[in-house]
Amino acid sequence: GTQDSALALVWQLVPSLLGVLLLILVLSAVFASRLSGRVVEPLNNLDLEQLRQAASLIKKVPAIDLYTSAGNLFFAENFKFQMQEIGRFVNVPIEEYHQRLTAAASDPSHLSIVVSYGGRGTVIPEIVKILKNNRSPILLITSTDAIPFAGAATHHLYMSSNESHYNKISSFSTRLSLLFLLDCLYTSYFKLDYDHNVAMKMDYYKKISRITW
Secondary structure, three states: OHHHHHHHHHHHHHHHHHHHHHHHHHHHHHHHHHHHHHHHHHHHHOOHHHHHHHHHHHHHOOEEEEEOOOOHHHHHHHHHHHHHOOOOOEEOOOOHHHHHHHHHOOOOOEEEEEEOOOOOOOHHHHHHHHHHHOOOOEEEEEOOOOOOOHHHOOEEEEOOOOOOOOOOOOOHHHHHHHHHHHHHHHHHHHHHOHHHHHHHHHHHHHHHHOOOO
C-alpha cells in the first residue's frame, strides 16, 4: 500500500542521505583543519615585543585613531567598545573623507592604528603618507606580504596571510586573525594597569545597572 511505497522510497534514499552526510562531515573536517592552521598562523607570527611596545604606546598617548575599511570595520568597532569599557576612547572614522580629515588633524600625540591586508587601494596609502608627514606614530596591522608603506610604521603586527584577495569565498582566516590581534592588543593594554581597569569597568556597569526612573 501507500505506507509500503513510502518505506521503500526511504530505503532507496538512505544511501544517498548517508553519502551527503559523509560528504558534509569530510568537508567540515577539512575546513576545520585548514581554519585551525590559519588561526595558529598569527600566533606564530606574533612579535610579543612589538605587542608590548604598542600597548605601552597606547598608554602614553592621549588620542587613538583606527583606520580600516569594509568588513574590518566591525572588528575595529569591537576594539573601540572594549577600550571604552575601561575609559579609553578610540576614534574609528568610517567615511573616506572623515578618514582623510582625521589623518590631517593627527600629530605626535595621536597613535594611528592602520589595518590593511595588502596595502592595496589608494585611500590607506595616502592616509599613511599624511600620518607620516604629521609625525603620528603608526601601528600597522597587515599580512606578511610586502607592504609599500611598511617603513612608515612605528610598530608592525601581522595577520594570517594565506588567503587570496580575489580567489576566495570570504575572508574567514583574515578576519579571525585580525580579531585575535586586536584582542591581544586590548589585553596587553589592560594588564598594564590591571586593578585600575577592572575597577573602571565595574564602576561603569554599576552606574548603568543603578539607572531607575
